[in-house]
Amino acid sequence: MDYAFHILIIINIYIILTTCTNLLVGMTNLLSMGQAALYGIGAYFAVLALIVFHWSLLPTLLFVMAMTALFSLMVAYPSLRLKGDYFVLATLGFQLIVFTILYNWISVTKGSYGITGIPSPVLIGGITISGKFPYFVLSVVLAGGVVLIFNRLFYSPFGRALKAVRDDELSALALGRNVTALKIWAFVIASAFIGIAGFLYASYVSYIDPTSFNLDEAIFILSAVIIGGTGNIKGPIIGAVFVVILPELLRFIGLPDSVAANIRQIIYGLAIIILMRLRPQGLAGEYELK
DSSP: OHHHHHHHHHHHHHHHHHHHHHHHHHHHSSOOOOOOHHHHHHHHHHIIIISSOOOHHHHHHHHHHHHHHHHHHHHHHHHHHHOTTHHHHHHHHHHHHHHHHHHOOOOHHHHGGEEEEOOOOOTTOOBOOOOOHHOOOOOHHHHHHHHHOOOOOOOSSHHHHHHHHHHHHHHHHHOOOHHEEEHHHHHHHHHHHHHHHHHHHHHHHHHHOOOSHHHHOOOOHHHHHHHBBSSSSSHHHHHHHHHHHHHHHHHHTOOOOOHHHHHHHHHHHHHHHHHHHTTTTTTSBBBOOO
């Protein structure tokens, strides 16, 4: 049973990541390669709040969201003035810079040794969340909250404005929309909630190192969004379930971990190629990436 709870917790973490990424990719047509860096920033600031400040759950979450939003604003303001491939390269550069800092700033991040002994979060009243089932409940609450918030956001005036920018940026400009401001807000909001996934991962695993937030992870998150589909709320959820469940299915087949990892990457690549050819909007999405 603990194994099932573990898989469900990981699925909930990726539901947060894919739902937030979908705000950029599916709603604003911004192909960002820096989501894993923001995921890592959230995890490391969660460690700071839990180990150094000894904060409880709610202050830690607010702190993590504020810090990831701040760092995203630092990259969003200059990079969102770029378009197309130049924006992708800017976020890719951000991803590589953050990973390099996390890997080499050993006095703070412990570098490749990682940070161990991350404490579990504490609720108001001194109740510590520990064990698989309590973490599963916490992950459901956080992932469910993010999904509900973004579902409301998609159908809000702000969400409709983002769709207008996505579908025809020139028309949105002609109607008086501040396109750059809309994109910056989308980037910052998505990044703030990605910090929640970083907090959940760090406090659940109780160990983090920079390799969990490298370029491969950024590609993995983006692949989950593309496979599941963009432009609505259910596509990213299906994508998150698919990319987490697939490796576990390969283990049940009996393949060695070294072989299963390579086959998993091949399957992800084939899935993206096939979907781009037969169903560009993904398994359950409604927007075709351009």
